[in-house]
Amino acid sequence: MRKINKDIPEVPFSLEMIIKGMPEHVYAFSEEGKLLTWNKNVEILSGYSGDELKNIFVSELLYKEDKEMVVERFMKLLAEGDDEERVIEYRIQTKSGKVIPVIAMRSLLHMNGNKYVAGILIDISKIQSNKEKLKARIAEITHVKRQLEDYYYQIDKLNQSYIELEANQFINAKAFSSKLINSLPGIFYVYEKIGGEFFLKKWNNSLESKLGYSNEELFNMQPYQFFNKKVYEKVEKAIMQIFSTGSTIQVKAPMIFKNGQEIPYLFEAYKFENKDSLYFMGVGLDVSIQYELEQKQKRQQRAKRKAKEKLNAKKRELVANALQISKTSAIIKYTQKQIDTLLVKHKDTGIFNDLRRIKKDLALQESDKDNWEVFRLLFTQVHKDFFTKLKALHSTLTKSELKFCAYIRIHLSSSQISAVLNVTNEAIKKTRYRIRKKMGLPPKDSLEDYIAKF
Numbered sequence: 001m002r003k004i005n006k007d008i009p010e011v012p013f014s015l016e017m018i019i020k021g022m023p024e025h026v027y028a029f030s031e032e033g034k035l036l037t038w039n040k041n042v043e044i045l046s047g048y049s050g051d052e053l054k055n056i057f058v059s060e061l062l063y064k065e066d067k068e069m070v071v072e073r074f075m076k077l078l079a080e081g082d083d084e085e086r087v088i089e090y091r092i093q094t095k096s097g098k099v100i101p102v103i104a105m106r107s108l109l110h111m112n113g114n115k116y117v118a119g120i121l122i123d124i125s126k127i128q129s130n131k132e133k134l135k136a137r138i139a140e141i142t143h144v145k146r147q148l149e150d151y152y153y154q155i156d157k158l159n160q161s162y163i164e165l166e167a168n169q170f171i172n173a174k175a176f177s178s179k180l181i182n183s184l185p186g187i188f189y190v191y192e193k194i195g196g197e198f199f200l201k202k203w204n205n206s207l208e209s210k211l212g213y214s215n216e217e218l219f220n221m222q223p224y225q226f227f228n229k230k231v232y233e234k235v236e237k238a239i240m241q242i243f244s245t246g247s248t249i250q251v252k253a254p255m256i257f258k259n260g261q262e263i264p265y266l267f268e269a270y271k272f273e274n275k276d277s278l279y280f281m282g283v284g285l286d287v288s289i290q291y292e293l294e295q296k297q298k299r300q301q302r303a304k305r306k307a308k309e310k311l312n313a314k315k316r317e318l319v320a321n322a323l324q325i326s327k328t329s330a331i332i333k334y335t336q337k338q339i340d341t342l343l344v345k346h347k348d349t350g351i352f353n354d355l356r357r358i359k360k361d362l363a364l365q366e367s368d369k370d371n372w373e374v375f376r377l378l379f380t381q382v383h384k385d386f387f388t389k390l391k392a393l394h395s396t397l398t399k400s401e402l403k404f405c406a407y408i409r410i411h412l413s414s415s416q417i418s419a420v421l422n423v424t425n426e427a428i429k430k431t432r433y434r435i436r437k438k439m440g441l442p443p444k445d446s447l448e449d450y451i452a453k454f
Contacts, residue, residue, distance in 0.1 A: 319411075
């Protein structure tokens with residue numbers, strides 16, 4: 001077993017694994033308020049790296065106006081326990097200074113003689129105003145939290161029993177406490193090492209009932225019979241490490257039941273000797289909850305990745321559309337100039353009227369009305385609330401100025417905007433000046449950077 005530092009208690013391996021595998025923003029800290037472990041989502045939300053988060057106080061992540069209230073609730077949780085559901089709403093401050101409203105659900109855990117507080121954070125910045133959605137999200141997280149509390153309780157019970165087992169390293173049936181091993185929440189097993197092979201000699205009722213084998217079938221079964229070939233390579237390596245290093249080994253692997261079902265288990269085992277024979281003894285805990293959470297996290301990551309890819313594709317399509325409008329406009333302008341030259345040359349010929357009609361048709365094509373509708377549709381798919389937010393803050397902006405801002409938002413240059421809108425460079429400068437004035441932007445502030453915030 002790992003040694004526990006009383007100043008900064010070490011997080012139990014099982015607790016750390018479940019936290020790192022969860023799809024939410026999850027963390028655990030000591031009763032002194034020091035952050036002990038967390039998952040990647042906490043780093044993303046806070047903006048701090050893993051090294052920066054090590055052993056900092058949780059209060060350092062709180063928005064200053066909420067610190068007193070959160071600390072007070074934390075002390076109450078330590079004093080009274082968590083028999084009631086303790087949901088708390090407050091704000092955190094990220095490394096960049098951004099303030100984010102969150103809801104936290106916390107559980108007080110007693111493990112290995114230490115107190116830990118495990119928390120699950122929900123970022124409510126985007127769903128704060130949607131009460132039904134927020135209520136459903138809280139209900140979902142509450143269900144997960146209760147599952148985890150039960151899981152943590154089983155781990156602590158397993159750890160306490162494990163300590164007793166270490167103090168009673170006997171294979172003798174009379175000396176071995178059947179009552180103890182059968183009280184374990186997980187499975188228990190003892191294998192004897194004979195030559196280079198291992199044979200099951202003792203187990204608890206849980207292993208027998210869960211795996212579906214009879215007492216007679218289990219006796220002398222070998223480890224490889226409980227795992228598929230690829231998984232057993234990892235399990236066998238861990239078993240050999242037990243005997244080569246003498247240390248306690250932990251490994252996670254899916255175990256095959258008699259009916260063919262595969263269930264992920266976390267195993268912990270160590271070796272011992274008795275009457276000149278070598279054994280390894282261990283316990284295993286069903287980690288299906290963690291596996292389900294890990295799978296959920298992977299699904300969410302895949303969904304986010306696909307959404308990001310789709311958004312990037314829309315952005316590329318948006319810019320391509322604007323540039324195509326610019327290119328088309330340039331071609332029309334060039335063609336009109338060429339027609340003007342031909343009109344002078346053929347003023348008194350029969351094709352004069354035909355040329356004038358073509359020029360008129362081109363002028364109609366040059367109208368950006370239809371082009372703008374296509375662009376606006378694509379734009380609002382990428383920047384959904386851009387016009388609403390911009391208009392709400394700067395109500396004096398005209399439709400043409402909002403259009404101008406949209407082209408700036410997708411990083412078109414002044415010359416490209418000039419071509420798209422079919423106006424001169426001088427007109428572009430005047431429009432920029434007028435927009436800056438309406439927004440009240442100081443000369444030193446970039447119009448592009450300001451618009452990029454919407």
